[in-house]
Amino acid sequence: MRLTRHRRWMAPVVAAAAIGLALTACTGDIADEEAADVDCGPYEEYGTFDGAEVTIGGTILDLEADRLVESWSDFETCTGISVDYQGSSEFEAQIAVLAEGGNAPDVGIVPQPGLLQRLAVGGWLIPASEAVEANVDEWWSEDWKQYGTHDGTFYAAPLMASIKGYVWYSPADFEENGYEVPETLDELKALSEQIAADGAHKPWCVGLESGDATGWPGTDWVEDYMLRLHGADVYDQWVTHEIPFNDPQVFDAFEAVGQYLKNDKMVNGGIGDVSTQITEAFQTAGLPILDGECSLHHQASFYETFWNPEGGDENTVAPDGSVWAFLLPPVEAGGGLNVTGGGEFPVAFRDAEEVEAFRAYLSSDTWANNRVSLGGVISANKGLDPEVASSELLTQSIEILQDPETTFRFDGSDLMPGAVGADSFWKGIVAWVSGEGTQQVLNNIESSWPAS
Structure with a gap:
């Protein structure tokens, strides 16, 4: 779910030459000055490979893709493994078809545990190696490990992470107008009504458009409200279908979100009326701030x-910068920190030592610190130093994920079966914002839940 720009690495002849230089760098030959500057100590455990290549695919594009590729450049230099990444906005839709046809990349960065489950059921995934599992046991919580597990078999370590419940705002706007960061959901509603009454603009700007995934930002709203209104146990029952999708508690969460997304007085600031949420890209929706x-x-x-x-x-992203953010507040002030979030999981489609060496690196604290220090992302890896993050907000986010007192729940739609979480739920949000009644939308989504 990113803007599109594909990236390919070097042609085979160039790659082979680069590998040769990399190996000499790690053995002390400084013919290539840049390679000689790499400290290969942290990469010795992964071994060295002569001419090996690992292909990898995922949804990560643009600047994030560039940084991802940079995060393993030293690993390539020191191990001799050439990593060829291709990003595609259609990865999620295509990967099962590619796997069935024997054309999947060696590694796929899967952003949904539900999709991982589907690939595992198809019999296409290679279980994670002992090295990958050892890293996860050391650096990740048991909950995160379970997201990469199916039917008792561990297939993939977590990679990056995100916290989904932030509300972005302009500190200058708040100071100028005397607005205060709300501490409860009721205070958030009162703040929104105050901004609307002031008349300068509508309080919220929202974008639900994301190509074939249009609607997913709206599911994040519902998930945040489900966790805050009803707690972690009910949230778990909802995503596992122990309660139906049209349960009254789910109805309450939709109605609470509808106070904003279905209210023309609340949205869509700087963009248009309620209907423009569906056509406004999620990437640009916050920029009117x-x-x-x-x-x-x-x-x-x-x-x-x-x-x-x-x-x-x-x-700048800072308390006194251009933009800052606060977490969507709880029902009651001081009611505990409940957050939803997401992440990715590098699954393997080819059983090879170089593939597992690469996956072991991605599951390590070394990779987490390398990637986060490049900017823009976080990880729930417990070996990550929060201070390497690119902003105060991301440092705060890492500390929230590492805090044992935080109640964390993975993005609900990502945990649900694909027919719901990546289809009827997304489409239901679009229909709902377009005017369809809450109960009808919930009934439609419930009817789409697979029987088994």
């Missing part, structure tokens, strides 16, 4: 990247 045309935008921690889409730093 920078122009003073909107005050509030609900989106995950990864949205930090989109305040500076070209990779510059003109819009």
